[in-house]
Amino acid sequence: MRLSLFAILVLVFSISCKQINSKSITEVSQKELKNVILIDVRTPKEFSVGHLNNAININWFDEDFEDYFNEIDKNDTLYIYCKAGGRSKKALKKLLSMGYKNVMNLEGGYDAYLSSKN
Numbered sequence: 001m002r003l004s005l006f007a008i009l010v011l012v013f014s015i016s017c018k019q020i021n022s023k024s025i026t027e028v029s030q031k032e033l034k035n036v037i038l039i040d041v042r043t044p045k046e047f048s049v050g051h052l053n054n055a056i057n058i059n060w061f062d063e064d065f066e067d068y069f070n071e072i073d074k075n076d077t078l079y080i081y082c083k084a085g086g087r088s089k090k091a092l093k094k095l096l097s098m099g100y101k102n103v104m105n106l107e108g109g110y111d112a113y114l115s116s117k118n
Contacts, residue, residue: 021092025081025106026116036077041091042110046083052113060087066098074099081106081113 041060058068082088092105
């Protein structure tokens with residue numbers, strides 16, 4: 001009985017943590033983006049075709065990906081996005097493991113953002 005209750009609590013906690021760390025890119029306001037560091041983890045070529053205003057391009061595939069964050073305070077709020085959400089989800093996990101406390105994955109990525117503008 002106690003083991004089952006513990007398993008349920010762990011499951012509920014893990015689900016709630018996942019919800020805290022992600023948000024649809026189409027739900028983010030421009031006002032909200034002014035108070036965060038916005039990071040586009042696509043390749044420089046993808047970034048050059050188009051990106052969100054004030055985004056910093058840090059390529060997920062760059063072997064020095066982690067090094068680019070040395071100058072960013074671990075308490076800053078980071079919003080991460082990519083093309084569709086896969087790379088940004090991986091980047092979120094990496095940044096959390098590096099000790100960053102306030103990281104948000106913008107689900108749907110740049111493709112969802114473009115679709116919402118049409």
